[in-house]
Amino acid sequence: MGLSLLEVLAVVVILGILATLFFIGADRLPARSEAPRCMANMRSLQVSLASYTQDKGHWPQMPVDKFGNNEDAYEDWWIAELKPYGATEATWMCPTIKRLVTNKSEKGRPKVHYTPTMFDKHPSTPYRWSTQPWLIEIGNMHGQGALICYPDGSIKPMDEVVGPN
Numbered sequence: 001m002g003l004s005l006l007e008v009l010a011v012v013v014i015l016g017i018l019a020t021l022f023f024i025g026a027d028r029l030p031a032r033s034e035a036p037r038c039m040a041n042m043r044s045l046q047v048s049l050a051s052y053t054q055d056k057g058h059w060p061q062m063p064v065d066k067f068g069n070n071e072d073a074y075e076d077w078w079i080a081e082l083k084p085y086g087a088t089e090a091t092w093m094c095p096t097i098k099r100l101v102t103n104k105s106e107k108g109r110p111k112v113h114y115t116p117t118m119f120d121k122h123p124s125t126p127y128r129w130s131t132q133p134w135l136i137e138i139g140n141m142h143g144q145g146a147l148i149c150y151p152d153g154s155i156k157p158m159d160e161v162v163g164p165n
Contacts, residue, residue, distance in 0.1 A: 034095035035142040041091050042114060042135055042149040048085035049116065049126075049134055050151075055085075059119040059126050075112040096141040113138050114149070127151055 053059055066077045079089050093102065094113040102108050114135040119125045126134065135149040145158025 034099070038094040038096060038137070038142065038147060039155050041094065042137070042147060042155050043153050044091050045082065045087050045114060045116075045135055046149050046151075046153045048082040048087035048091075051085040052082060053123070053126055057123050058121040060116070061121055062118070071109065072111075075110065078112055078116065094137060094141055097137075097139065100141070110138065 049060070060078075060081050062074075062077055062081075066073045075092075079087070079092055089111065092112045092114060097110075097113045102110065102113075114137055116135055117126075117133055126132075130151060132151070133148045134151055137147040140146055140158070142157065144160065145162075147155050147157055148161060149155050
């Protein structure tokens with residue numbers, strides 16, 4: 001009992017379709033598996049920012065000279081400012097951005113993958129509006145818009161907040 005040519009062709013076509021579906025989905029798999037780690041990093045930064053604000057009585061106030069064209073000074077300042085509150089350099093890195101951008105860039109840039117909101121020195125300002133984000137991811141790395149972290153530690157993708165493009 002041998003297989004006919006038609007049966008062999010049918011098996012080959014089915015395997016080809018399955019392989020195509022697998023390879024199409026396989027490229028999205030790393031970003032989906034890295035999204036929870038990215039969200040955990042943002043929550044850790046939110047806790048560090050809340051601890052800093054409680055300890056110092058105000059939101060971190062970046063010196064004016066750190067703004068501008070020197071990205072290293074900006075990133076290094078944020079990393080150093082929150083390090084005593086548990087935020088390491090790795091906490092500032094989204095695994096997807098690290099895999100896709102940082103590892104392939106010159107000098108391993110960017111080092112900070114989440115942009116903190118700038119608030120004044122008044123102690124209650126960061127908590128005044130529950131919908132004012134504390135951190136925003138620098139890109140749409142997980143397929144639903146940049147991730148946004150709020151004062152209560154909740155994290156939502158941009159598409160959920162403003163709607164898809």
